Amino acid sequence: MGIYARVQIGNVQVVALNRLAGFSSGNFSELNVADYVGDDLENVAKNINEVLKLVGADDIAVMSAEHGNNVIEVDQGGKCEPSDVLITRVPNLALLGLSADCVTVALIDAHSGVIGIVHSGWQGLVAQVLQTAIDSILANGAARENLVAVIGPAICAKCYEVSQDRVAKVSPINSAAILDSQHIDLCGGIKATLVDNAIRYEQFIGCTFEEEDLFSFRRADGKPTGRGGMVVCMRIDEVTS
Numbered sequence: 001m002g003i004y005a006r007v008q009i010g011n012v013q014v015v016a017l018n019r020l021a022g023f024s025s026g027n028f029s030e031l032n033v034a035d036y037v038g039d040d041l042e043n044v045a046k047n048i049n050e051v052l053k054l055v056g057a058d059d060i061a062v063m064s065a066e067h068g069n070n071v072i073e074v075d076q077g078g079k080c081e082p083s084d085v086l087i088t089r090v091p092n093l094a095l096l097g098l099s100a101d102c103v104t105v106a107l108i109d110a111h112s113g114v115i116g117i118v119h120s121g122w123q124g125l126v127a128q129v130l131q132t133a134i135d136s137i138l139a140n141g142a143a144r145e146n147l148v149a150v151i152g153p154a155i156c157a158k159c160y161e162v163s164q165d166r167v168a169k170v171s172p173i174n175s176a177a178i179l180d181s182q183h184i185d186l187c188g189g190i191k192a193t194l195v196d197n198a199i200r201y202e203q204f205i206g207c208t209f210e211e212e213d214l215f216s217f218r219r220a221d222g223k224p225t226g227r228g229g230m231v232v233c234m235r236i237d238e239v240t241s
């Protein structure tokens with residue numbers, strides 16, 4: 001079905017994608033949702049349409065992550081300008097964040113009717129993208145006490161061995177993201193930022209590197225691979241009388 005995990009918060013659905021039950025083949029099998037990795041674009045479009053159906057959306061806005069902290073407020077579907085944060089108040093418009101080892105985080109205020117999706121790898125930790133996203137969603141009408149975050153599957157700290165140089169870049173900014181001198185804990189860094197902001201969270205536990213049903217850039221080891229990620233949508237069904 002393409003669903004790795006899902007949760008409903010009020011009228012908001014969050015689905016973490018696995019790589020099953022899509023149209024792509026080979027390195028991209030099967031549910032690749034990225035159009036920049038060398039996959040057949042027609043299959044990518046069909047896969048994105050499947051994702052739209054998973055959350056019952058009318059339209060879907062697709063992130064173009066750039067490992068920065070730019071935020072876009074979206075009100076229509078399609079491929080977005082480069083950005084690692086999408087925010088919307090539009091019902092039935094799904095937001096799709098792409099990743100393959102990086103972490104995606106959904107931010108939800110079902111009560112105020114505003115949702116967001118965030119993409120962060122180690123560069124996102126350095127750029128403090130999640131903090132920027134939280135500040136932006138609060139400025140867009142969310143209330144801190146209503147906000148709930150959902151953390152998607154990502155590469156775990158044990159599997160994410162990096163250079164000491166990279167650790168040195170992250171460490172002064174987000175010490176909770178450091179497992180040791182050669183390992184970065186992306187989800188640990190994300191959780192620390194949520195706790196600092198007094199935001200409740202749930203986590204879809206899972207390591208993209210270890211679980212073969214998830215796309216992993218690192219497991220692909222230089223070969224092309226697809227992207228999965230997480231989709232969030234605030235559903236409001238029209239009432240007809």
Ligand SMILES: [Zn+2]
Pocket residue numbers: 155156157158159160207208209210
């Ligand atoms: Zn792992």
